[in-house]
Amino acid sequence: MSRRAAFFISDRTGITSESMGEALLDQFQDIKFKRSTYPFVDTPEKARAMVQIIETSARQTELRPLVFSSIINEEIRAIIRSSPGLHLSFFDAFLGVLENELGTKARHEAGRTHGIADSARYEARMDAVNFTLNHDDGVSDKNLNDADVILMGVSRSGKTPTCLYLALQYGIRAANYPLTPDDLDKPDLPPMVKPYRSKIYGLTIQPERLADIREERRPNSNYASLATCKQEVADAQAMFRRFDIPHTNTTHKSVEELAASIIQACGLKRRF
């Protein structure tokens, strides 16, 4: 049986239409969709080419394609709407309602949501990425004072991707500090991060999952053994409790979920 086509179409990056479409399709897990994303559909010519692609898909699958679109220009939107799809158009659904409420017309120009709206804000974000790369794995305590948050956890507990996501998505300066067995043997916080206790957020992980991840990296090592992982995780959790450090378990969480949880728990603000 053919899969139903789901098109994510945008006059910009496609991030909004994909995000919207995926959230909806996720509600229908028994159905298999054939997804495709078309960013930068920002001229009538490109829109007409898009209509042909949708028509071909409709003919071949004999199923009405789903068209999730985020297109601000009305002419382009009208062309897309002329295609034989079920149209879930973000701006059609909400823009008129908002115009009424705000008592003003929308500018109807392609948005800058995922563009460089304001170069000062954009630089704040790039600074955060550079800060995070320079403070990955506890390599430097220089400017740790400028960190918005310091993620602390044992090796391979998920610190680096979460820091990078916080920096890229929210412009947050996220440093990280890996707890070594040596750190875990001591009764105090590691000296490098001790002055910044209020900025520390702890990551824990299921020892079994940690052992799997470490095994990929260093097979058959003491580092990857379940006994080592259990001990390190237990010691890290004891440290978090002793110093009243907020923490979460990363095992079943995505970086998006971790980032949103950390922002909420630490009261962080996006910098752009």
Place this chain on the structure above:
Amino acid sequence: MSRRAAFFISDRTGITSESMGEALLDQFQDIKFKRSTYPFVDTPEKARAMVQIIETSARQTELRPLVFSSIINEEIRAIIRSSPGLHLSFFDAFLGVLENELGTKARHEAGRTHGIADSARYEARMDAVNFTLNHDDGVSDKNLNDADVILMGVSRSGKTPTCLYLALQYGIRAANYPLTPDDLDKPDLPPMVKPYRSKIYGLTIQPERLADIREERRPNSNYASLATCKQEVADAQAMFRRFDIPHTNTTHKSVEELAASIIQACGLKRRF
């Protein structure tokens, strides 16, 4: 005058409701909004607390708050809807339409769109992040064969943040190679990347902007001088043309726009 409140509310990370809300608010640039995001509103108790926050805002600002929500649970959605806001509810707008079209009921459980839907796919993404970190700034040609794309450009042309975004957002293995003055003096492609010509994508940048960025890093250096920047950029562009390497100018583009452009130009597929 008080600013109108805009609430982004979600039972999950808040990414969809923020993305949706920001795209709409961006259409009304003359109005200042007071934005706040509330993720993980996933119980009736949290929803009732949310209603109180919205009520307080409505009273204090004397303007109806805008409530952008992405909440799948109907009980929680109904509680939020009882608050005195203009409700722009993502699932209310589209879920019924989709249920009709697909001839089946949505599962109405909190989605996994930004969660770990499938651990194999999730690992593909984490692998991409690790790959990108290990292949940042041309440090290693090990496994360059496994790269999906290799971004090439002069120092500070925007390679690293773009690679990280491609890895985190799309699970794409993005390596990068910094063109040094030494590379640019030679008539051939740098030996490290030469075997992978078809994977190379070039980044260029306005020399004036490049000089500004480099000046921050190494003030008053030859590296940051406008003459050096002009020369390096011209040489890099000549190299891209000589070897027919697709390329784009990063000066006025965000990492989201760069990533979407590169995916389109290179025909890349997300890995998760």
